[in-house]
Amino acid sequence: MIMNNLVAFPLLIPLLAGLIMAIYRKSIPFQRWFSLFSFSLICIISFYLIQQVSIEGIQILELGGWQAPFGIVLVVDMLSALLLMTTGFIGLTCVLFAFGSIGEEREQFYFYPFFQFLITGVNGSFLTGDLFNLFVCFEVMLISSYVLISLGGNKIQLRESIKYVVINTISSTLFLVGIAYLYAVAGTLNMAHLSVRVAESGQPGILTTVAVLLLIVFSLKSALFLFFWLPGAYSAPPTAIAAIFGALLTKVGIYAIFRTSTLIFYHQLEITHTLLGVMAALTMLFGGIGAVAHWDIRNILAYNVIIGVGFIVSGVAIFTPASLIGATYYFIHDMVMKALLFLLGGTVIRIVGSNKLKEMGGLIRNHTLLGWMFFIAALSLAGVPPLSGFIGKILIIQEGLASGAARAGFYWLAAIGLLSSLMVLYSLMKIFINGFWGETLLAQDMEKGDTKGLLLPCVLLTAAGIIWGVGAEIFYPFVEQAGESMVNPNLYIEAVLREVV
Amino acid sequence: METLMAIIIGILFTIGVYLVLSKSLLRIIFGTSVIAHGTHLLIITMGGLKTGGPPLLDGRAVSYTDPLPQALILTAIVINFATTAFLLVLAYRAYSALGTENMDHLRGINDNE
Amino acid sequence: MQNQSFGILRGLRRFTEGSVIKIKINDVLLQTVTKVASFVILTFSVYLFLAGHHNPGGGFIGGLVVAAAITLLFLAYDVKTVRAGFPPVDFKVLAVSGVLLAVITGMGAVVFGKPFLSHAFGYFNLPLFGETELATSVIFDVGVALAVLGTALSIIYTISEDMCIWKR
Numbered sequence: 001m002i003m004n005n006l007v008a009f010p011l012l013i014p015l016l017a018g019l020i021m022a023i024y025r026k027s028i029p030f031q032r033w034f035s036l037f038s039f040s041l042i043c044i045i046s047f048y049l050i051q052q053v054s055i056e057g058i059q060i061l062e063l064g065g066w067q068a069p070f071g072i073v074l075v076v077d078m079l080s081a082l083l084l085m086t087t088g089f090i091g092l093t094c095v096l097f098a099f100g101s102i103g104e105e106r107e108q109f110y111f112y113p114f115f116q117f118l119i120t121g122v123n124g125s126f127l128t129g130d131l132f133n134l135f136v137c138f139e140v141m142l143i144s145s146y147v148l149i150s151l152g153g154n155k156i157q158l159r160e161s162i163k164y165v166v167i168n169t170i171s172s173t174l175f176l177v178g179i180a181y182l183y184a185v186a187g188t189l190n191m192a193h194l195s196v197r198v199a200e201s202g203q204p205g206i207l208t209t210v211a212v213l214l215l216i217v218f219s220l221k222s223a224l225f226l227f228f229w230l231p232g233a234y235s236a237p238p239t240a241i242a243a244i245f246g247a248l249l250t251k252v253g254i255y256a257i258f259r260t261s262t263l264i265f266y267h268q269l270e271i272t273h274t275l276l277g278v279m280a281a282l283t284m285l286f287g288g289i290g291a292v293a294h295w296d297i298r299n300i301l302a303y304n305v306i307i308g309v310g311f312i313v314s315g316v317a318i319f320t321p322a323s324l325i326g327a328t329y330y331f332i333h334d335m336v337m338k339a340l341l342f343l344l345g346g347t348v349i350r351i352v353g354s355n356k357l358k359e360m361g362g363l364i365r366n367h368t369l370l371g372w373m374f375f376i377a378a379l380s381l382a383g384v385p386p387l388s389g390f391i392g393k394i395l396i397i398q399e400g401l402a403s404g405a406a407r408a409g410f411y412w413l414a415a416i417g418l419l420s421s422l423m424v425l426y427s428l429m430k431i432f433i434n435g436f437w438g439e440t441l442l443a444q445d446m447e448k449g450d451t452k453g454l455l456l457p458c459v460l461l462t463a464a465g466i467i468w469g470v471g472a473e474i475f476y477p478f479v480e481q482a483g484e485s486m487v488n489p490n491l492y493i494e495a496v497l498r499e500v501v
Numbered sequence: 502m503e504t505l506m507a508i509i510i511g512i513l514f515t516i517g518v519y520l521v522l523s524k525s526l527l528r529i530i531f532g533t534s535v536i537a538h539g540t541h542l543l544i545i546t547m548g549g550l551k552t553g554g555p556p557l558l559d560g561r562a563v564s565y566t567d568p569l570p571q572a573l574i575l576t577a578i579v580i581n582f583a584t585t586a587f588l589l590v591l592a593y594r595a596y597s598a599l600g601t602e603n604m605d606h607l608r609g610i611n612d613n614e
Numbered sequence: 615m616q617n618q619s620f621g622i623l624r625g626l627r628r629f630t631e632g633s634v635i636k637i638k639i640n641d642v643l644l645q646t647v648t649k650v651a652s653f654v655i656l657t658f659s660v661y662l663f664l665a666g667h668h669n670p671g672g673g674f675i676g677g678l679v680v681a682a683a684i685t686l687l688f689l690a691y692d693v694k695t696v697r698a699g700f701p702p703v704d705f706k707v708l709a710v711s712g713v714l715l716a717v718i719t720g721m722g723a724v725v726f727g728k729p730f731l732s733h734a735f736g737y738f739n740l741p742l743f744g745e746t747e748l749a750t751s752v753i754f755d756v757g758v759a760l761a762v763l764g765t766a767l768s769i770i771y772t773i774s775e776d777m778c779i780w781k782r
Binding site: 132135136139143146147150153155158159161162165166169170172173176177179180181183184189 | 521526529530533536537540541543544546547548569570573576577580583584587588591592594595598599607
């Protein structure tokens, strides 16, 4: 299998769709249907790619026919394929939610095209096998997110988007600095080739320094430890946009951490991965404290994103085969659940007209389905079996305790992981108890907004979350394969640099 | 030559960091832009400085420069151009909506509209 | 104090507004030079565009130079007059269709079973030109040029319109 053009399609479909929609921006029905069409197509193609990867192994495409270390290469291994599928699905649900909630003005001012460009950047980041191309895809994603976060432009949005844009611009510059040093030391930017070169040199101090620099960059993007910008930025834009941010943007940063720390810089575990572990633990603690302390739905949800990031990365920090499988499993669970949580929270805010927990109550009387979906999402994120959070959590914590015998720090990591689950449960139950239980403060006709058309995407996401948890037996082989290609970088290297190795 | 470039890059980064840490939004934007220029110089220096050879690989040239860093900074410059243009418009709009461009004053505005 | 830097911006705008009026009254020199120079610049942009296949140049630079020529026209005459001389195309649509053209050219390779973005070329005997090299990457470059032209012009156009449209 030399080349597979299908690999480029998850990148091309949203790009083409966004461009065509930008031409016909006045026609809202066309844009809506075309968005649905594009995301469905992405889902179908990534499903096909999952099948292909599970049978034939890693698929690559050398753009323009230029050979791997010299040209740009797109790579799909199981991890990328699963993430592409999840991205397509989350895009579909968020766009469905946007139909009823985003407002005509935003729809006319390029909301749908930029949504597609955002997905182009996200899919591109998952696909690329080249560090500089990763930077470019990051930028495509970020520039679209800048537009989406400031679209509509009320005062809070403007203020938060300035912070968001400045921080991301600076971290992108640091990314370039890291790339420059890496190119000077290793002489290549192709990830597989880098892996070979770094392994040959045994990762001396300078490469570890570059690794730490890149880690800082990715942790700024993924809100790992350096998350100070996130709560403000994610609570400013409308729900559909906040959901896609919460579900996808930070996750792209985590994906970059996955790739760099399993494929390239895995020779000095006691430096890089210890740092990862410490950052993950602090992220979970601080995120947990934030989620427990706040009484504002949007802030609680934003801090929950941070806890999720910390937990996924702790799986990478422990760095055993099972913990990587657990991290992958939890990764996909977290994407789906965070999208669901943001959509549900947004629906609640729309009904009540306020995001203060103390101003709501008893919603379950008139909105039973919404209430139960929130309950399921909360339990799932806390890791109650048989819902989807459980398998990831148990794998990561088990491995943490098992490798704690060799390195005592992992006991702490596992303990903080468990503690963070409690904090997640507490913070979400706070929303559930205050928002859905108690005296019904709002009669049905006094509500600020209706839930028309908003529940369907939530139901879809809840169903996906339940299936991902209950059907773990079916999905496990795929996730295991994803973990396998991370544990054994040679699989990736052989697929990309066929005759060079 | 490398030493000179290193000093220039250092100066650019210093100026950039100083500007980014100031309170005026416009200065922060200039700061990010200056840091980005420093980074572009860094990339071209890291690719190996060489004079007298074109950045082409056609097999006939006796000496050539590594074309990759040049392609990288061309891309990086375009991306930086787009981001800076966006930031400037955003800053202008924030200034006309919020009435201030001082970061200290921005913090205080907290009305849900 | 905090308004200092934007105060400069405001001053600058007042200045440019004033100069627009002045240009309308007497700017024979600039207008006469522009009439000649814009054609020289446009011709040079075509040269740059075509040179890009083997030498320094290409779609990006070509498009940028065309944008520079049109910007010069905008400055010498006013935007309305210049726009009246062109077909009424939205610059944003121009940029978008440029990218679309580039991507579709890249996808052409997929139809023929080659990797995405592969290019093909051949030598043809054309009347008048003799033996000429024709390459699909030129079509890609046209897309790039259109995209750059459209983006640059829509930025200039947006700024040249009253920037207060941003205000609610």
